[in-house]
Amino acid sequence: MNKKHLDDLITYLKFPSVSTDSRYKADVRECAEWLKTKIIDVGLKASIHETSGHPIVIGRNIHKEGLPTVMIYGHYDVQPADPIDLWNSPPFEPLIEGDKIFARGSTDNKGQNLAHLLGLGEAINEDGELPVNIIFLVEGEEEIGSPNLEPFLKENKDELECDVIAVSDTGMIGPGIGTFTYGLRGVACMEVKVIGPSRDLHSGVFGGSVANPCSAISKLISSLHKLDGSVNVEGFYDKVKDIEDWEKQAWSNIQVDPNETLLLTGSTELFGESGFTDFERRWSRPTAEVNGIGGGYQGEGSKTVIPSESFVKLSFRLVPDQDPDEILNLVKAHLDKVTPDGVRIECEFGHSGKSYLMDPKSDYGLAAQKALKETFNCDPALIREGGSIPIVQTFKDVLNVDTLLLGLALPDCQIHSPNENYSIDNFYDGIRLNRNLIKQIGGLN
Amino acid sequence: MNKKHLDDLITYLKFPSVSTDSRYKADVRECAEWLKTKIIDVGLKASIHETSGHPIVIGRNIHKEGLPTVMIYGHYDVQPADPIDLWNSPPFEPLIEGDKIFARGSTDNKGQNLAHLLGLGEAINEDGELPVNIIFLVEGEEEIGSPNLEPFLKENKDELECDVIAVSDTGMIGPGIGTFTYGLRGVACMEVKVIGPSRDLHSGVFGGSVANPCSAISKLISSLHKLDGSVNVEGFYDKVKDIEDWEKQAWSNIQVDPNETLLLTGSTELFGESGFTDFERRWSRPTAEVNGIGGGYQGEGSKTVIPSESFVKLSFRLVPDQDPDEILNLVKAHLDKVTPDGVRIECEFGHSGKSYLMDPKSDYGLAAQKALKETFNCDPALIREGGSIPIVQTFKDVLNVDTLLLGLALPDCQIHSPNENYSIDNFYDGIRLNRNLIKQIGGLN
Numbered sequence: 001m002n003k004k005h006l007d008d009l010i011t012y013l014k015f016p017s018v019s020t021d022s023r024y025k026a027d028v029r030e031c032a033e034w035l036k037t038k039i040i041d042v043g044l045k046a047s048i049h050e051t052s053g054h055p056i057v058i059g060r061n062i063h064k065e066g067l068p069t070v071m072i073y074g075h076y077d078v079q080p081a082d083p084i085d086l087w088n089s090p091p092f093e094p095l096i097e098g099d100k101i102f103a104r105g106s107t108d109n110k111g112q113n114l115a116h117l118l119g120l121g122e123a124i125n126e127d128g129e130l131p132v133n134i135i136f137l138v139e140g141e142e143e144i145g146s147p148n149l150e151p152f153l154k155e156n157k158d159e160l161e162c163d164v165i166a167v168s169d170t171g172m173i174g175p176g177i178g179t180f181t182y183g184l185r186g187v188a189c190m191e192v193k194v195i196g197p198s199r200d201l202h203s204g205v206f207g208g209s210v211a212n213p214c215s216a217i218s219k220l221i222s223s224l225h226k227l228d229g230s231v232n233v234e235g236f237y238d239k240v241k242d243i244e245d246w247e248k249q250a251w252s253n254i255q256v257d258p259n260e261t262l263l264l265t266g267s268t269e270l271f272g273e274s275g276f277t278d279f280e281r282r283w284s285r286p287t288a289e290v291n292g293i294g295g296g297y298q299g300e301g302s303k304t305v306i307p308s309e310s311f312v313k314l315s316f317r318l319v320p321d322q323d324p325d326e327i328l329n330l331v332k333a334h335l336d337k338v339t340p341d342g343v344r345i346e347c348e349f350g351h352s353g354k355s356y357l358m359d360p361k362s363d364y365g366l367a368a369q370k371a372l373k374e375t376f377n378c379d380p381a382l383i384r385e386g387g388s389i390p391i392v393q394t395f396k397d398v399l400n401v402d403t404l405l406l407g408l409a410l411p412d413c414q415i416h417s418p419n420e421n422y423s424i425d426n427f428y429d430g431i432r433l434n435r436n437l438i439k440q441i442g443g444l445n
Numbered sequence: 446m447n448k449k450h451l452d453d454l455i456t457y458l459k460f461p462s463v464s465t466d467s468r469y470k471a472d473v474r475e476c477a478e479w480l481k482t483k484i485i486d487v488g489l490k491a492s493i494h495e496t497s498g499h500p501i502v503i504g505r506n507i508h509k510e511g512l513p514t515v516m517i518y519g520h521y522d523v524q525p526a527d528p529i530d531l532w533n534s535p536p537f538e539p540l541i542e543g544d545k546i547f548a549r550g551s552t553d554n555k556g557q558n559l560a561h562l563l564g565l566g567e568a569i570n571e572d573g574e575l576p577v578n579i580i581f582l583v584e585g586e587e588e589i590g591s592p593n594l595e596p597f598l599k600e601n602k603d604e605l606e607c608d609v610i611a612v613s614d615t616g617m618i619g620p621g622i623g624t625f626t627y628g629l630r631g632v633a634c635m636e637v638k639v640i641g642p643s644r645d646l647h648s649g650v651f652g653g654s655v656a657n658p659c660s661a662i663s664k665l666i667s668s669l670h671k672l673d674g675s676v677n678v679e680g681f682y683d684k685v686k687d688i689e690d691w692e693k694q695a696w697s698n699i700q701v702d703p704n705e706t707l708l709l710t711g712s713t714e715l716f717g718e719s720g721f722t723d724f725e726r727r728w729s730r731p732t733a734e735v736n737g738i739g740g741g742y743q744g745e746g747s748k749t750v751i752p753s754e755s756f757v758k759l760s761f762r763l764v765p766d767q768d769p770d771e772i773l774n775l776v777k778a779h780l781d782k783v784t785p786d787g788v789r790i791e792c793e794f795g796h797s798g799k800s801y802l803m804d805p806k807s808d809y810g811l812a813a814q815k816a817l818k819e820t821f822n823c824d825p826a827l828i829r830e831g832g833s834i835p836i837v838q839t840f841k842d843v844l845n846v847d848t849l850l851l852g853l854a855l856p857d858c859q860i861h862s863p864n865e866n867y868s869i870d871n872f873y874d875g876i877r878l879n880r881n882l883i884k885q886i887g888g889l890n
Contacts, residue, residue, distance in 0.1 A: 197712045281654045293738055351747065
């Protein structure tokens with residue numbers, strides 16, 4: 001184990017590269033600049049590409065005729081760190097405890113994409129060259145739905161032509177179990193504002209006589225689910241693809257603690273759509289979730305007002321073959337229909353991305369599974385995942401290639417949550433996985 | 446009009462005496478100290494009485510055998526000013542525009558209680574003495590339910606013995622219409638926390654498999670009302686007194702613009718319990734209102750989490766003969782019953798106070814109505830009010846006297862809201878009303 005690699009990771013994690021919050025714009029930029037320097041440092045050429053948002057950083061070797069071209073994709077932006085007070089250590093001051101490094105972005109996605117970059121560096125260092133043509137592309141807007149990557153891919157289609165893409169931004173079933181993910185859920189986000197009186201009202205003077213936007217938003221939210229846990233929006237399930245029998249079989253064979261989800265989430269019981277297993281619900285069924293709700297008095301004590309407004313941030317996880325725009329419009333139509341008297345609503349559509357599904361028995365799929373077996377010394381698990389990497393479907397649409405998802409995230413890594421962490425073993429395994437992967441893909445030639 | 450009176454009001458309004466928020470503790474104290482100085486200034490003896498919360502300020506003249514004793518009650522504490530960004534001028538920098546003075550507390554209650562004090566001062570100045578024994582009592586905890594006033598009244602029952610109490614902390618039907626309020630709604634507050642997973646979760650990884658505390662709280666809130674707008678809590682209406690026929694008649698005779706509530710609130714339509722008029726809903730029917738709701742991501746953009754917790758601040762306006770503690774327990778039992786699987790709830794009871802109802806044809810009631818007629822040159826309106834001054838019922842219970850509610854608040858004064866304001870005419874009318882009131886009550890002797 002090369003201690004310098006860990007120092008690089010610590011440096012990378014110190015940048016608070018929060019893409020959704022404009023206060024961190026300069027930090028996102030500094031993180032991109034550092035990454036460019038690091039790419040050059042490992043022996044690739046590097047460039048920064050401006051977008052209307054945060055920049056894209058690209059590294060390349062000198063491409064040779066006849067070698068397969070692999071794009072390795074990752075993102076250097078991170079989720080916001082709040083609620084800050086639930087972190088045991090500051091989110092942008094990486095802390096090593098045992099086998100783990102704690103920091104926002106440690107697993108999602110800096111720790112994983114840096115492992116790939118350092119793997120390439122080791123290969124160049126030892127072999128003098130790589131067995132494949134490499135395009136190492138790291139963007140700064142994944143956590144806000146990659147709004148500028150698709151235009152960038154389209155504008156630079158020729159230079160970005162490749163045979164396959166590899167991404168480590170997904171999970172492992174458990175420590176030491178190499179995991180190949182062949183499907184992802186999509187996502188569609190929406191913010192709904194409920195507007196009632198023109199100002200906050202005294203709840204004594206006017207209470208009982210005008211609609212309350214916080215009560216109204218509760219009715220809207222309650223209307224989104226049926227009692228059986230399914231989503232209560234007309235047309236929501238019309239295009240949902242059934243789970244195939246071989247998948248049901250493969251997933252039911254996965255050996256995990258039956259209480260794992262409860263242990264990981266701290267929930268007292270599972271709760272979801274009836275008629276499906278935990279894996280099926282999370283990997284292959286769509287959802288409607290509230291990500292945030294607010295309205296009225298938020299401070300200490302009480303303030304007896306009828307608030308003038310309330311808001312809810314909603315997101316929907318989507319599965320093949322649901323279309324994000326179509327789903328957002330179905331939800332908006334539903335909300336318009338159930339809005340109670342006395343208030344009006346405004347819906348703002350946020351970022352969205354399609355779900356993804358590839359054939360795990362393709363040549364590149366099998367090569368990836370070999371690399372996983374070589375790295376972890378056991379047959380890899382074949383799974384789908386509940387999270388979304390919408391850009392993976394965009395890669396398919398624009399570049400017409402599959403994406404190999406070789407996750408290095410452990411179930412307890414707490415991505416998007418306080419105390420996000422990354423296994424240092426996985427960091428070094430990731431470096432080896434990169435080397436095995438480029439060897440396997442180079443060998444397909 | 447004495448310009449010095451307006452200067453006193455401006456000084457009084459500059460203290461940010463927000464009782465609910467501990468950050469303002471020192472400001473509340475300074476406000477009490479200033480008030481003590483002002484009481485001495487008008488010619489009364491003054492004292493500050495410590496409580497376990499904010500102090501009580503008392504002014505008295507030298508009491509004479511045979512004169513009726515009038516307690517004038519008010520409060521120098523104010524509601525929080527937020528949402529600050531909706532104020533057109535800083536809430537604690539009083540601004541005069543036209544006939545109005547804009548500041549938090551201008552109507553509720555500093556402008557009104559200062560008018561009484563200055564009225565007493567003018568009477569002492571011109572007549573050398575007052576026609577009644579006066580106890581001028583101003584507390585600093587009305588906006589948080591007066592937790593220390595009842596114990597104070599009980600401990601000092603002998604010194605606070607009086608024949609009647611006068612309070613200006615209610616509304617006028619319209620400008621220039623003296624208004625006698627003979628009933629008030631009570632209030633009971635509760636905060637409910639909904640607890641789900643032990644931390645915020647990635648909505649992709651776990652979405653669909655565990656309960657969402659923001660969805661769950663929406664179900665709880667939705668369950669509080671029936672479709673007809675009535676409150677859906679078992680036993681909630683059991684003790685509600687019917688509106689008397691003479692009241693229905695008196696209220697239906699009140700001449701107001703039929704669109705007044707819409708104009709005042711900026712709501713697009715009225716919304717409430719079916720089968721009751723606007724006045725009946727607001728003055729004599731109980732409510733369940735959401736004063737604040739929160740949970741999950743509150744910042745810019747989106748954050749795709751399943752939040753670990755959510756909260757709602759509820760308040761219930763109560764009418765004779767509902768009991769606040771009983772109602773809070775009924776609501777808690779209801780919420781426990783409807784809490785969805787996968788989450789648990791914690792209910793914390795906040796401040797509460799009983800409703801109030803007096804006989805408007807009593808001697809003191811008629812004296813107050815004469816003072817109103819003398820001040821405003823028209824027959825006063827007889828109403829109940831929707832707001833709560835729980836201490837009024839406490840006065841009845843502890844001191845066994847009625848309270849005369851002689852409001853000086855206009856319908857558009859925006860109490861508890863941004864841009865609270867007070868009519869400067871009403872300020873000077875309030876000074877005259879005080880002089881007429883003590884004359885009328887002195888005359889009952």
